[in-house]
Amino acid sequence: QSLASTSVLSSLSFFPELTCSRPHDRLLSYWEDSWRGESKKLGDTASYTCRSGYKRKDGVTRATCTRDGWEPNPLCQEIPPCGTPPPLEDGDTKTAMKEHYSHNETIEYMCQSYYIMEGEPYKTCLYGEWTGHMRCLRPCIVNEDEMRQHNITLKSSGTKYLVHDEIIEFRCTRGLPMGNVAMRQRCNSGVLVLPTCRE
Ligand SMILES: *[C@@H]1O[C@H](CO)[C@@H](O)[C@H](O)[C@H]1NC(C)=O
Ligand SMILES: *[C@@H]1O[C@H](CO)[C@@H](O)[C@H](O)[C@H]1NC(C)=O
Numbered sequence: 001q002s003l004a005s006t007s008v009l010s011s012l013s014f015f016p017e018l019t020c021s022r023p024h025d026r027l028l029s030y031w032e033d034s035w036r037g038e039s040k041k042l043g044d045t046a047s048y049t050c051r052s053g054y055k056r057k058d059g060v061t062r063a064t065c066t067r068d069g070w071e072p073n074p075l076c077q078e079i080p081p082c083g084t085p086p087p088l089e090d091g092d093t094k095t096a097m098k099e100h101y102s103h104n105e106t107i108e109y110m111c112q113s114y115y116i117m118e119g120e121p122y123k124t125c126l127y128g129e130w131t132g133h134m135r136c137l138r139p140c141i142v143n144e145d146e147m148r149q150h151n152i153t154l155k156s157s158g159t160k161y162l163v164h165d166e167i168i169e170f171r172c173t174r175g176l177p178m179g180n181v182a183m184r185q186r187c188n189s190g191v192l193v194l195p196t197c198r199e
Contacts, residue, residue, distance in 0.1 A: 019041055020040045020065035023063075023075060028076065031048045044065045047063075054079060055079050056077075063075055079102075081101060082101040082103075082105070083099065084097050085101070089135065091115065091134075092109065103126065106124045109122070117136055117137075119135065137165075138164065139161055140161075140164075140166075140187035144160075154168065154169070167187075170183050173197065174197060177197050178198045183195050
């Protein structure tokens with residue numbers, strides 16, 4: 001009993017002598033060298049970075065010399081890859097999709113014809129998650145029957161397909177405009193409000 005506690009005490013007195021030497025870790029891309037090449041003492045810290053594709057443990061910026069060696073252990077961990085990127089409604093990816101994407105990999109999207117993209121066309125795989133947001137805004141199609149019911153027609157002959165934000169102008173086929181819907185309308189993501197005329 002007394003012998004055991006003596007040996008614990010004597011080993012405790014050695015702890016200040018504990019040092020950590022420069023780690024031989026192939027996943028390190030940078031390691032802060034000790035002053036004059038000396039080993040670091042218990043409680044000392046060292047800044048480091050990990051090779052591409054690997055990262056330090058979440059929230060850790062420096063390694064710490066502990067009784068059990070350098071913490072965190074391991075110093076670097078693999079950055080998780082991303083799976084197949086999410087599909088885009090009314091659009092697609094420019095290149096064929098893969099099953100796995102590595103950290104920092106980017107994929108470009110495009111919209112179907114007549115659809116207008118809102119946002120940047122890229123999604124990026126960051127730490128296992130896809131970031132970046134875009135959507136495809138719908139075109140408007142001018143319907144002859146609907147125009148007839150509203151007693152209107154196109155002011156100038158032109159395409160009946162409008163892309164998002166495109167402006168179109170109507171005129172009355174009978175009577176005068178009524179209500180407060182203007183004769184000039186803007187296509188808003190597939191929605192086009194028709195004015196009405198009446199005698
Ligand atoms: C991600 O890519 C950017 C440039 O595209 C680069 O600056 C950065 O260091 C990369 N990050 C990682 C962890 O690979
Ligand atoms: C179109 O014009 C006719 C004749 O003035 C009218 O009876 C009808 O209500 C009009 N249509 C609409 C949708 O107002």
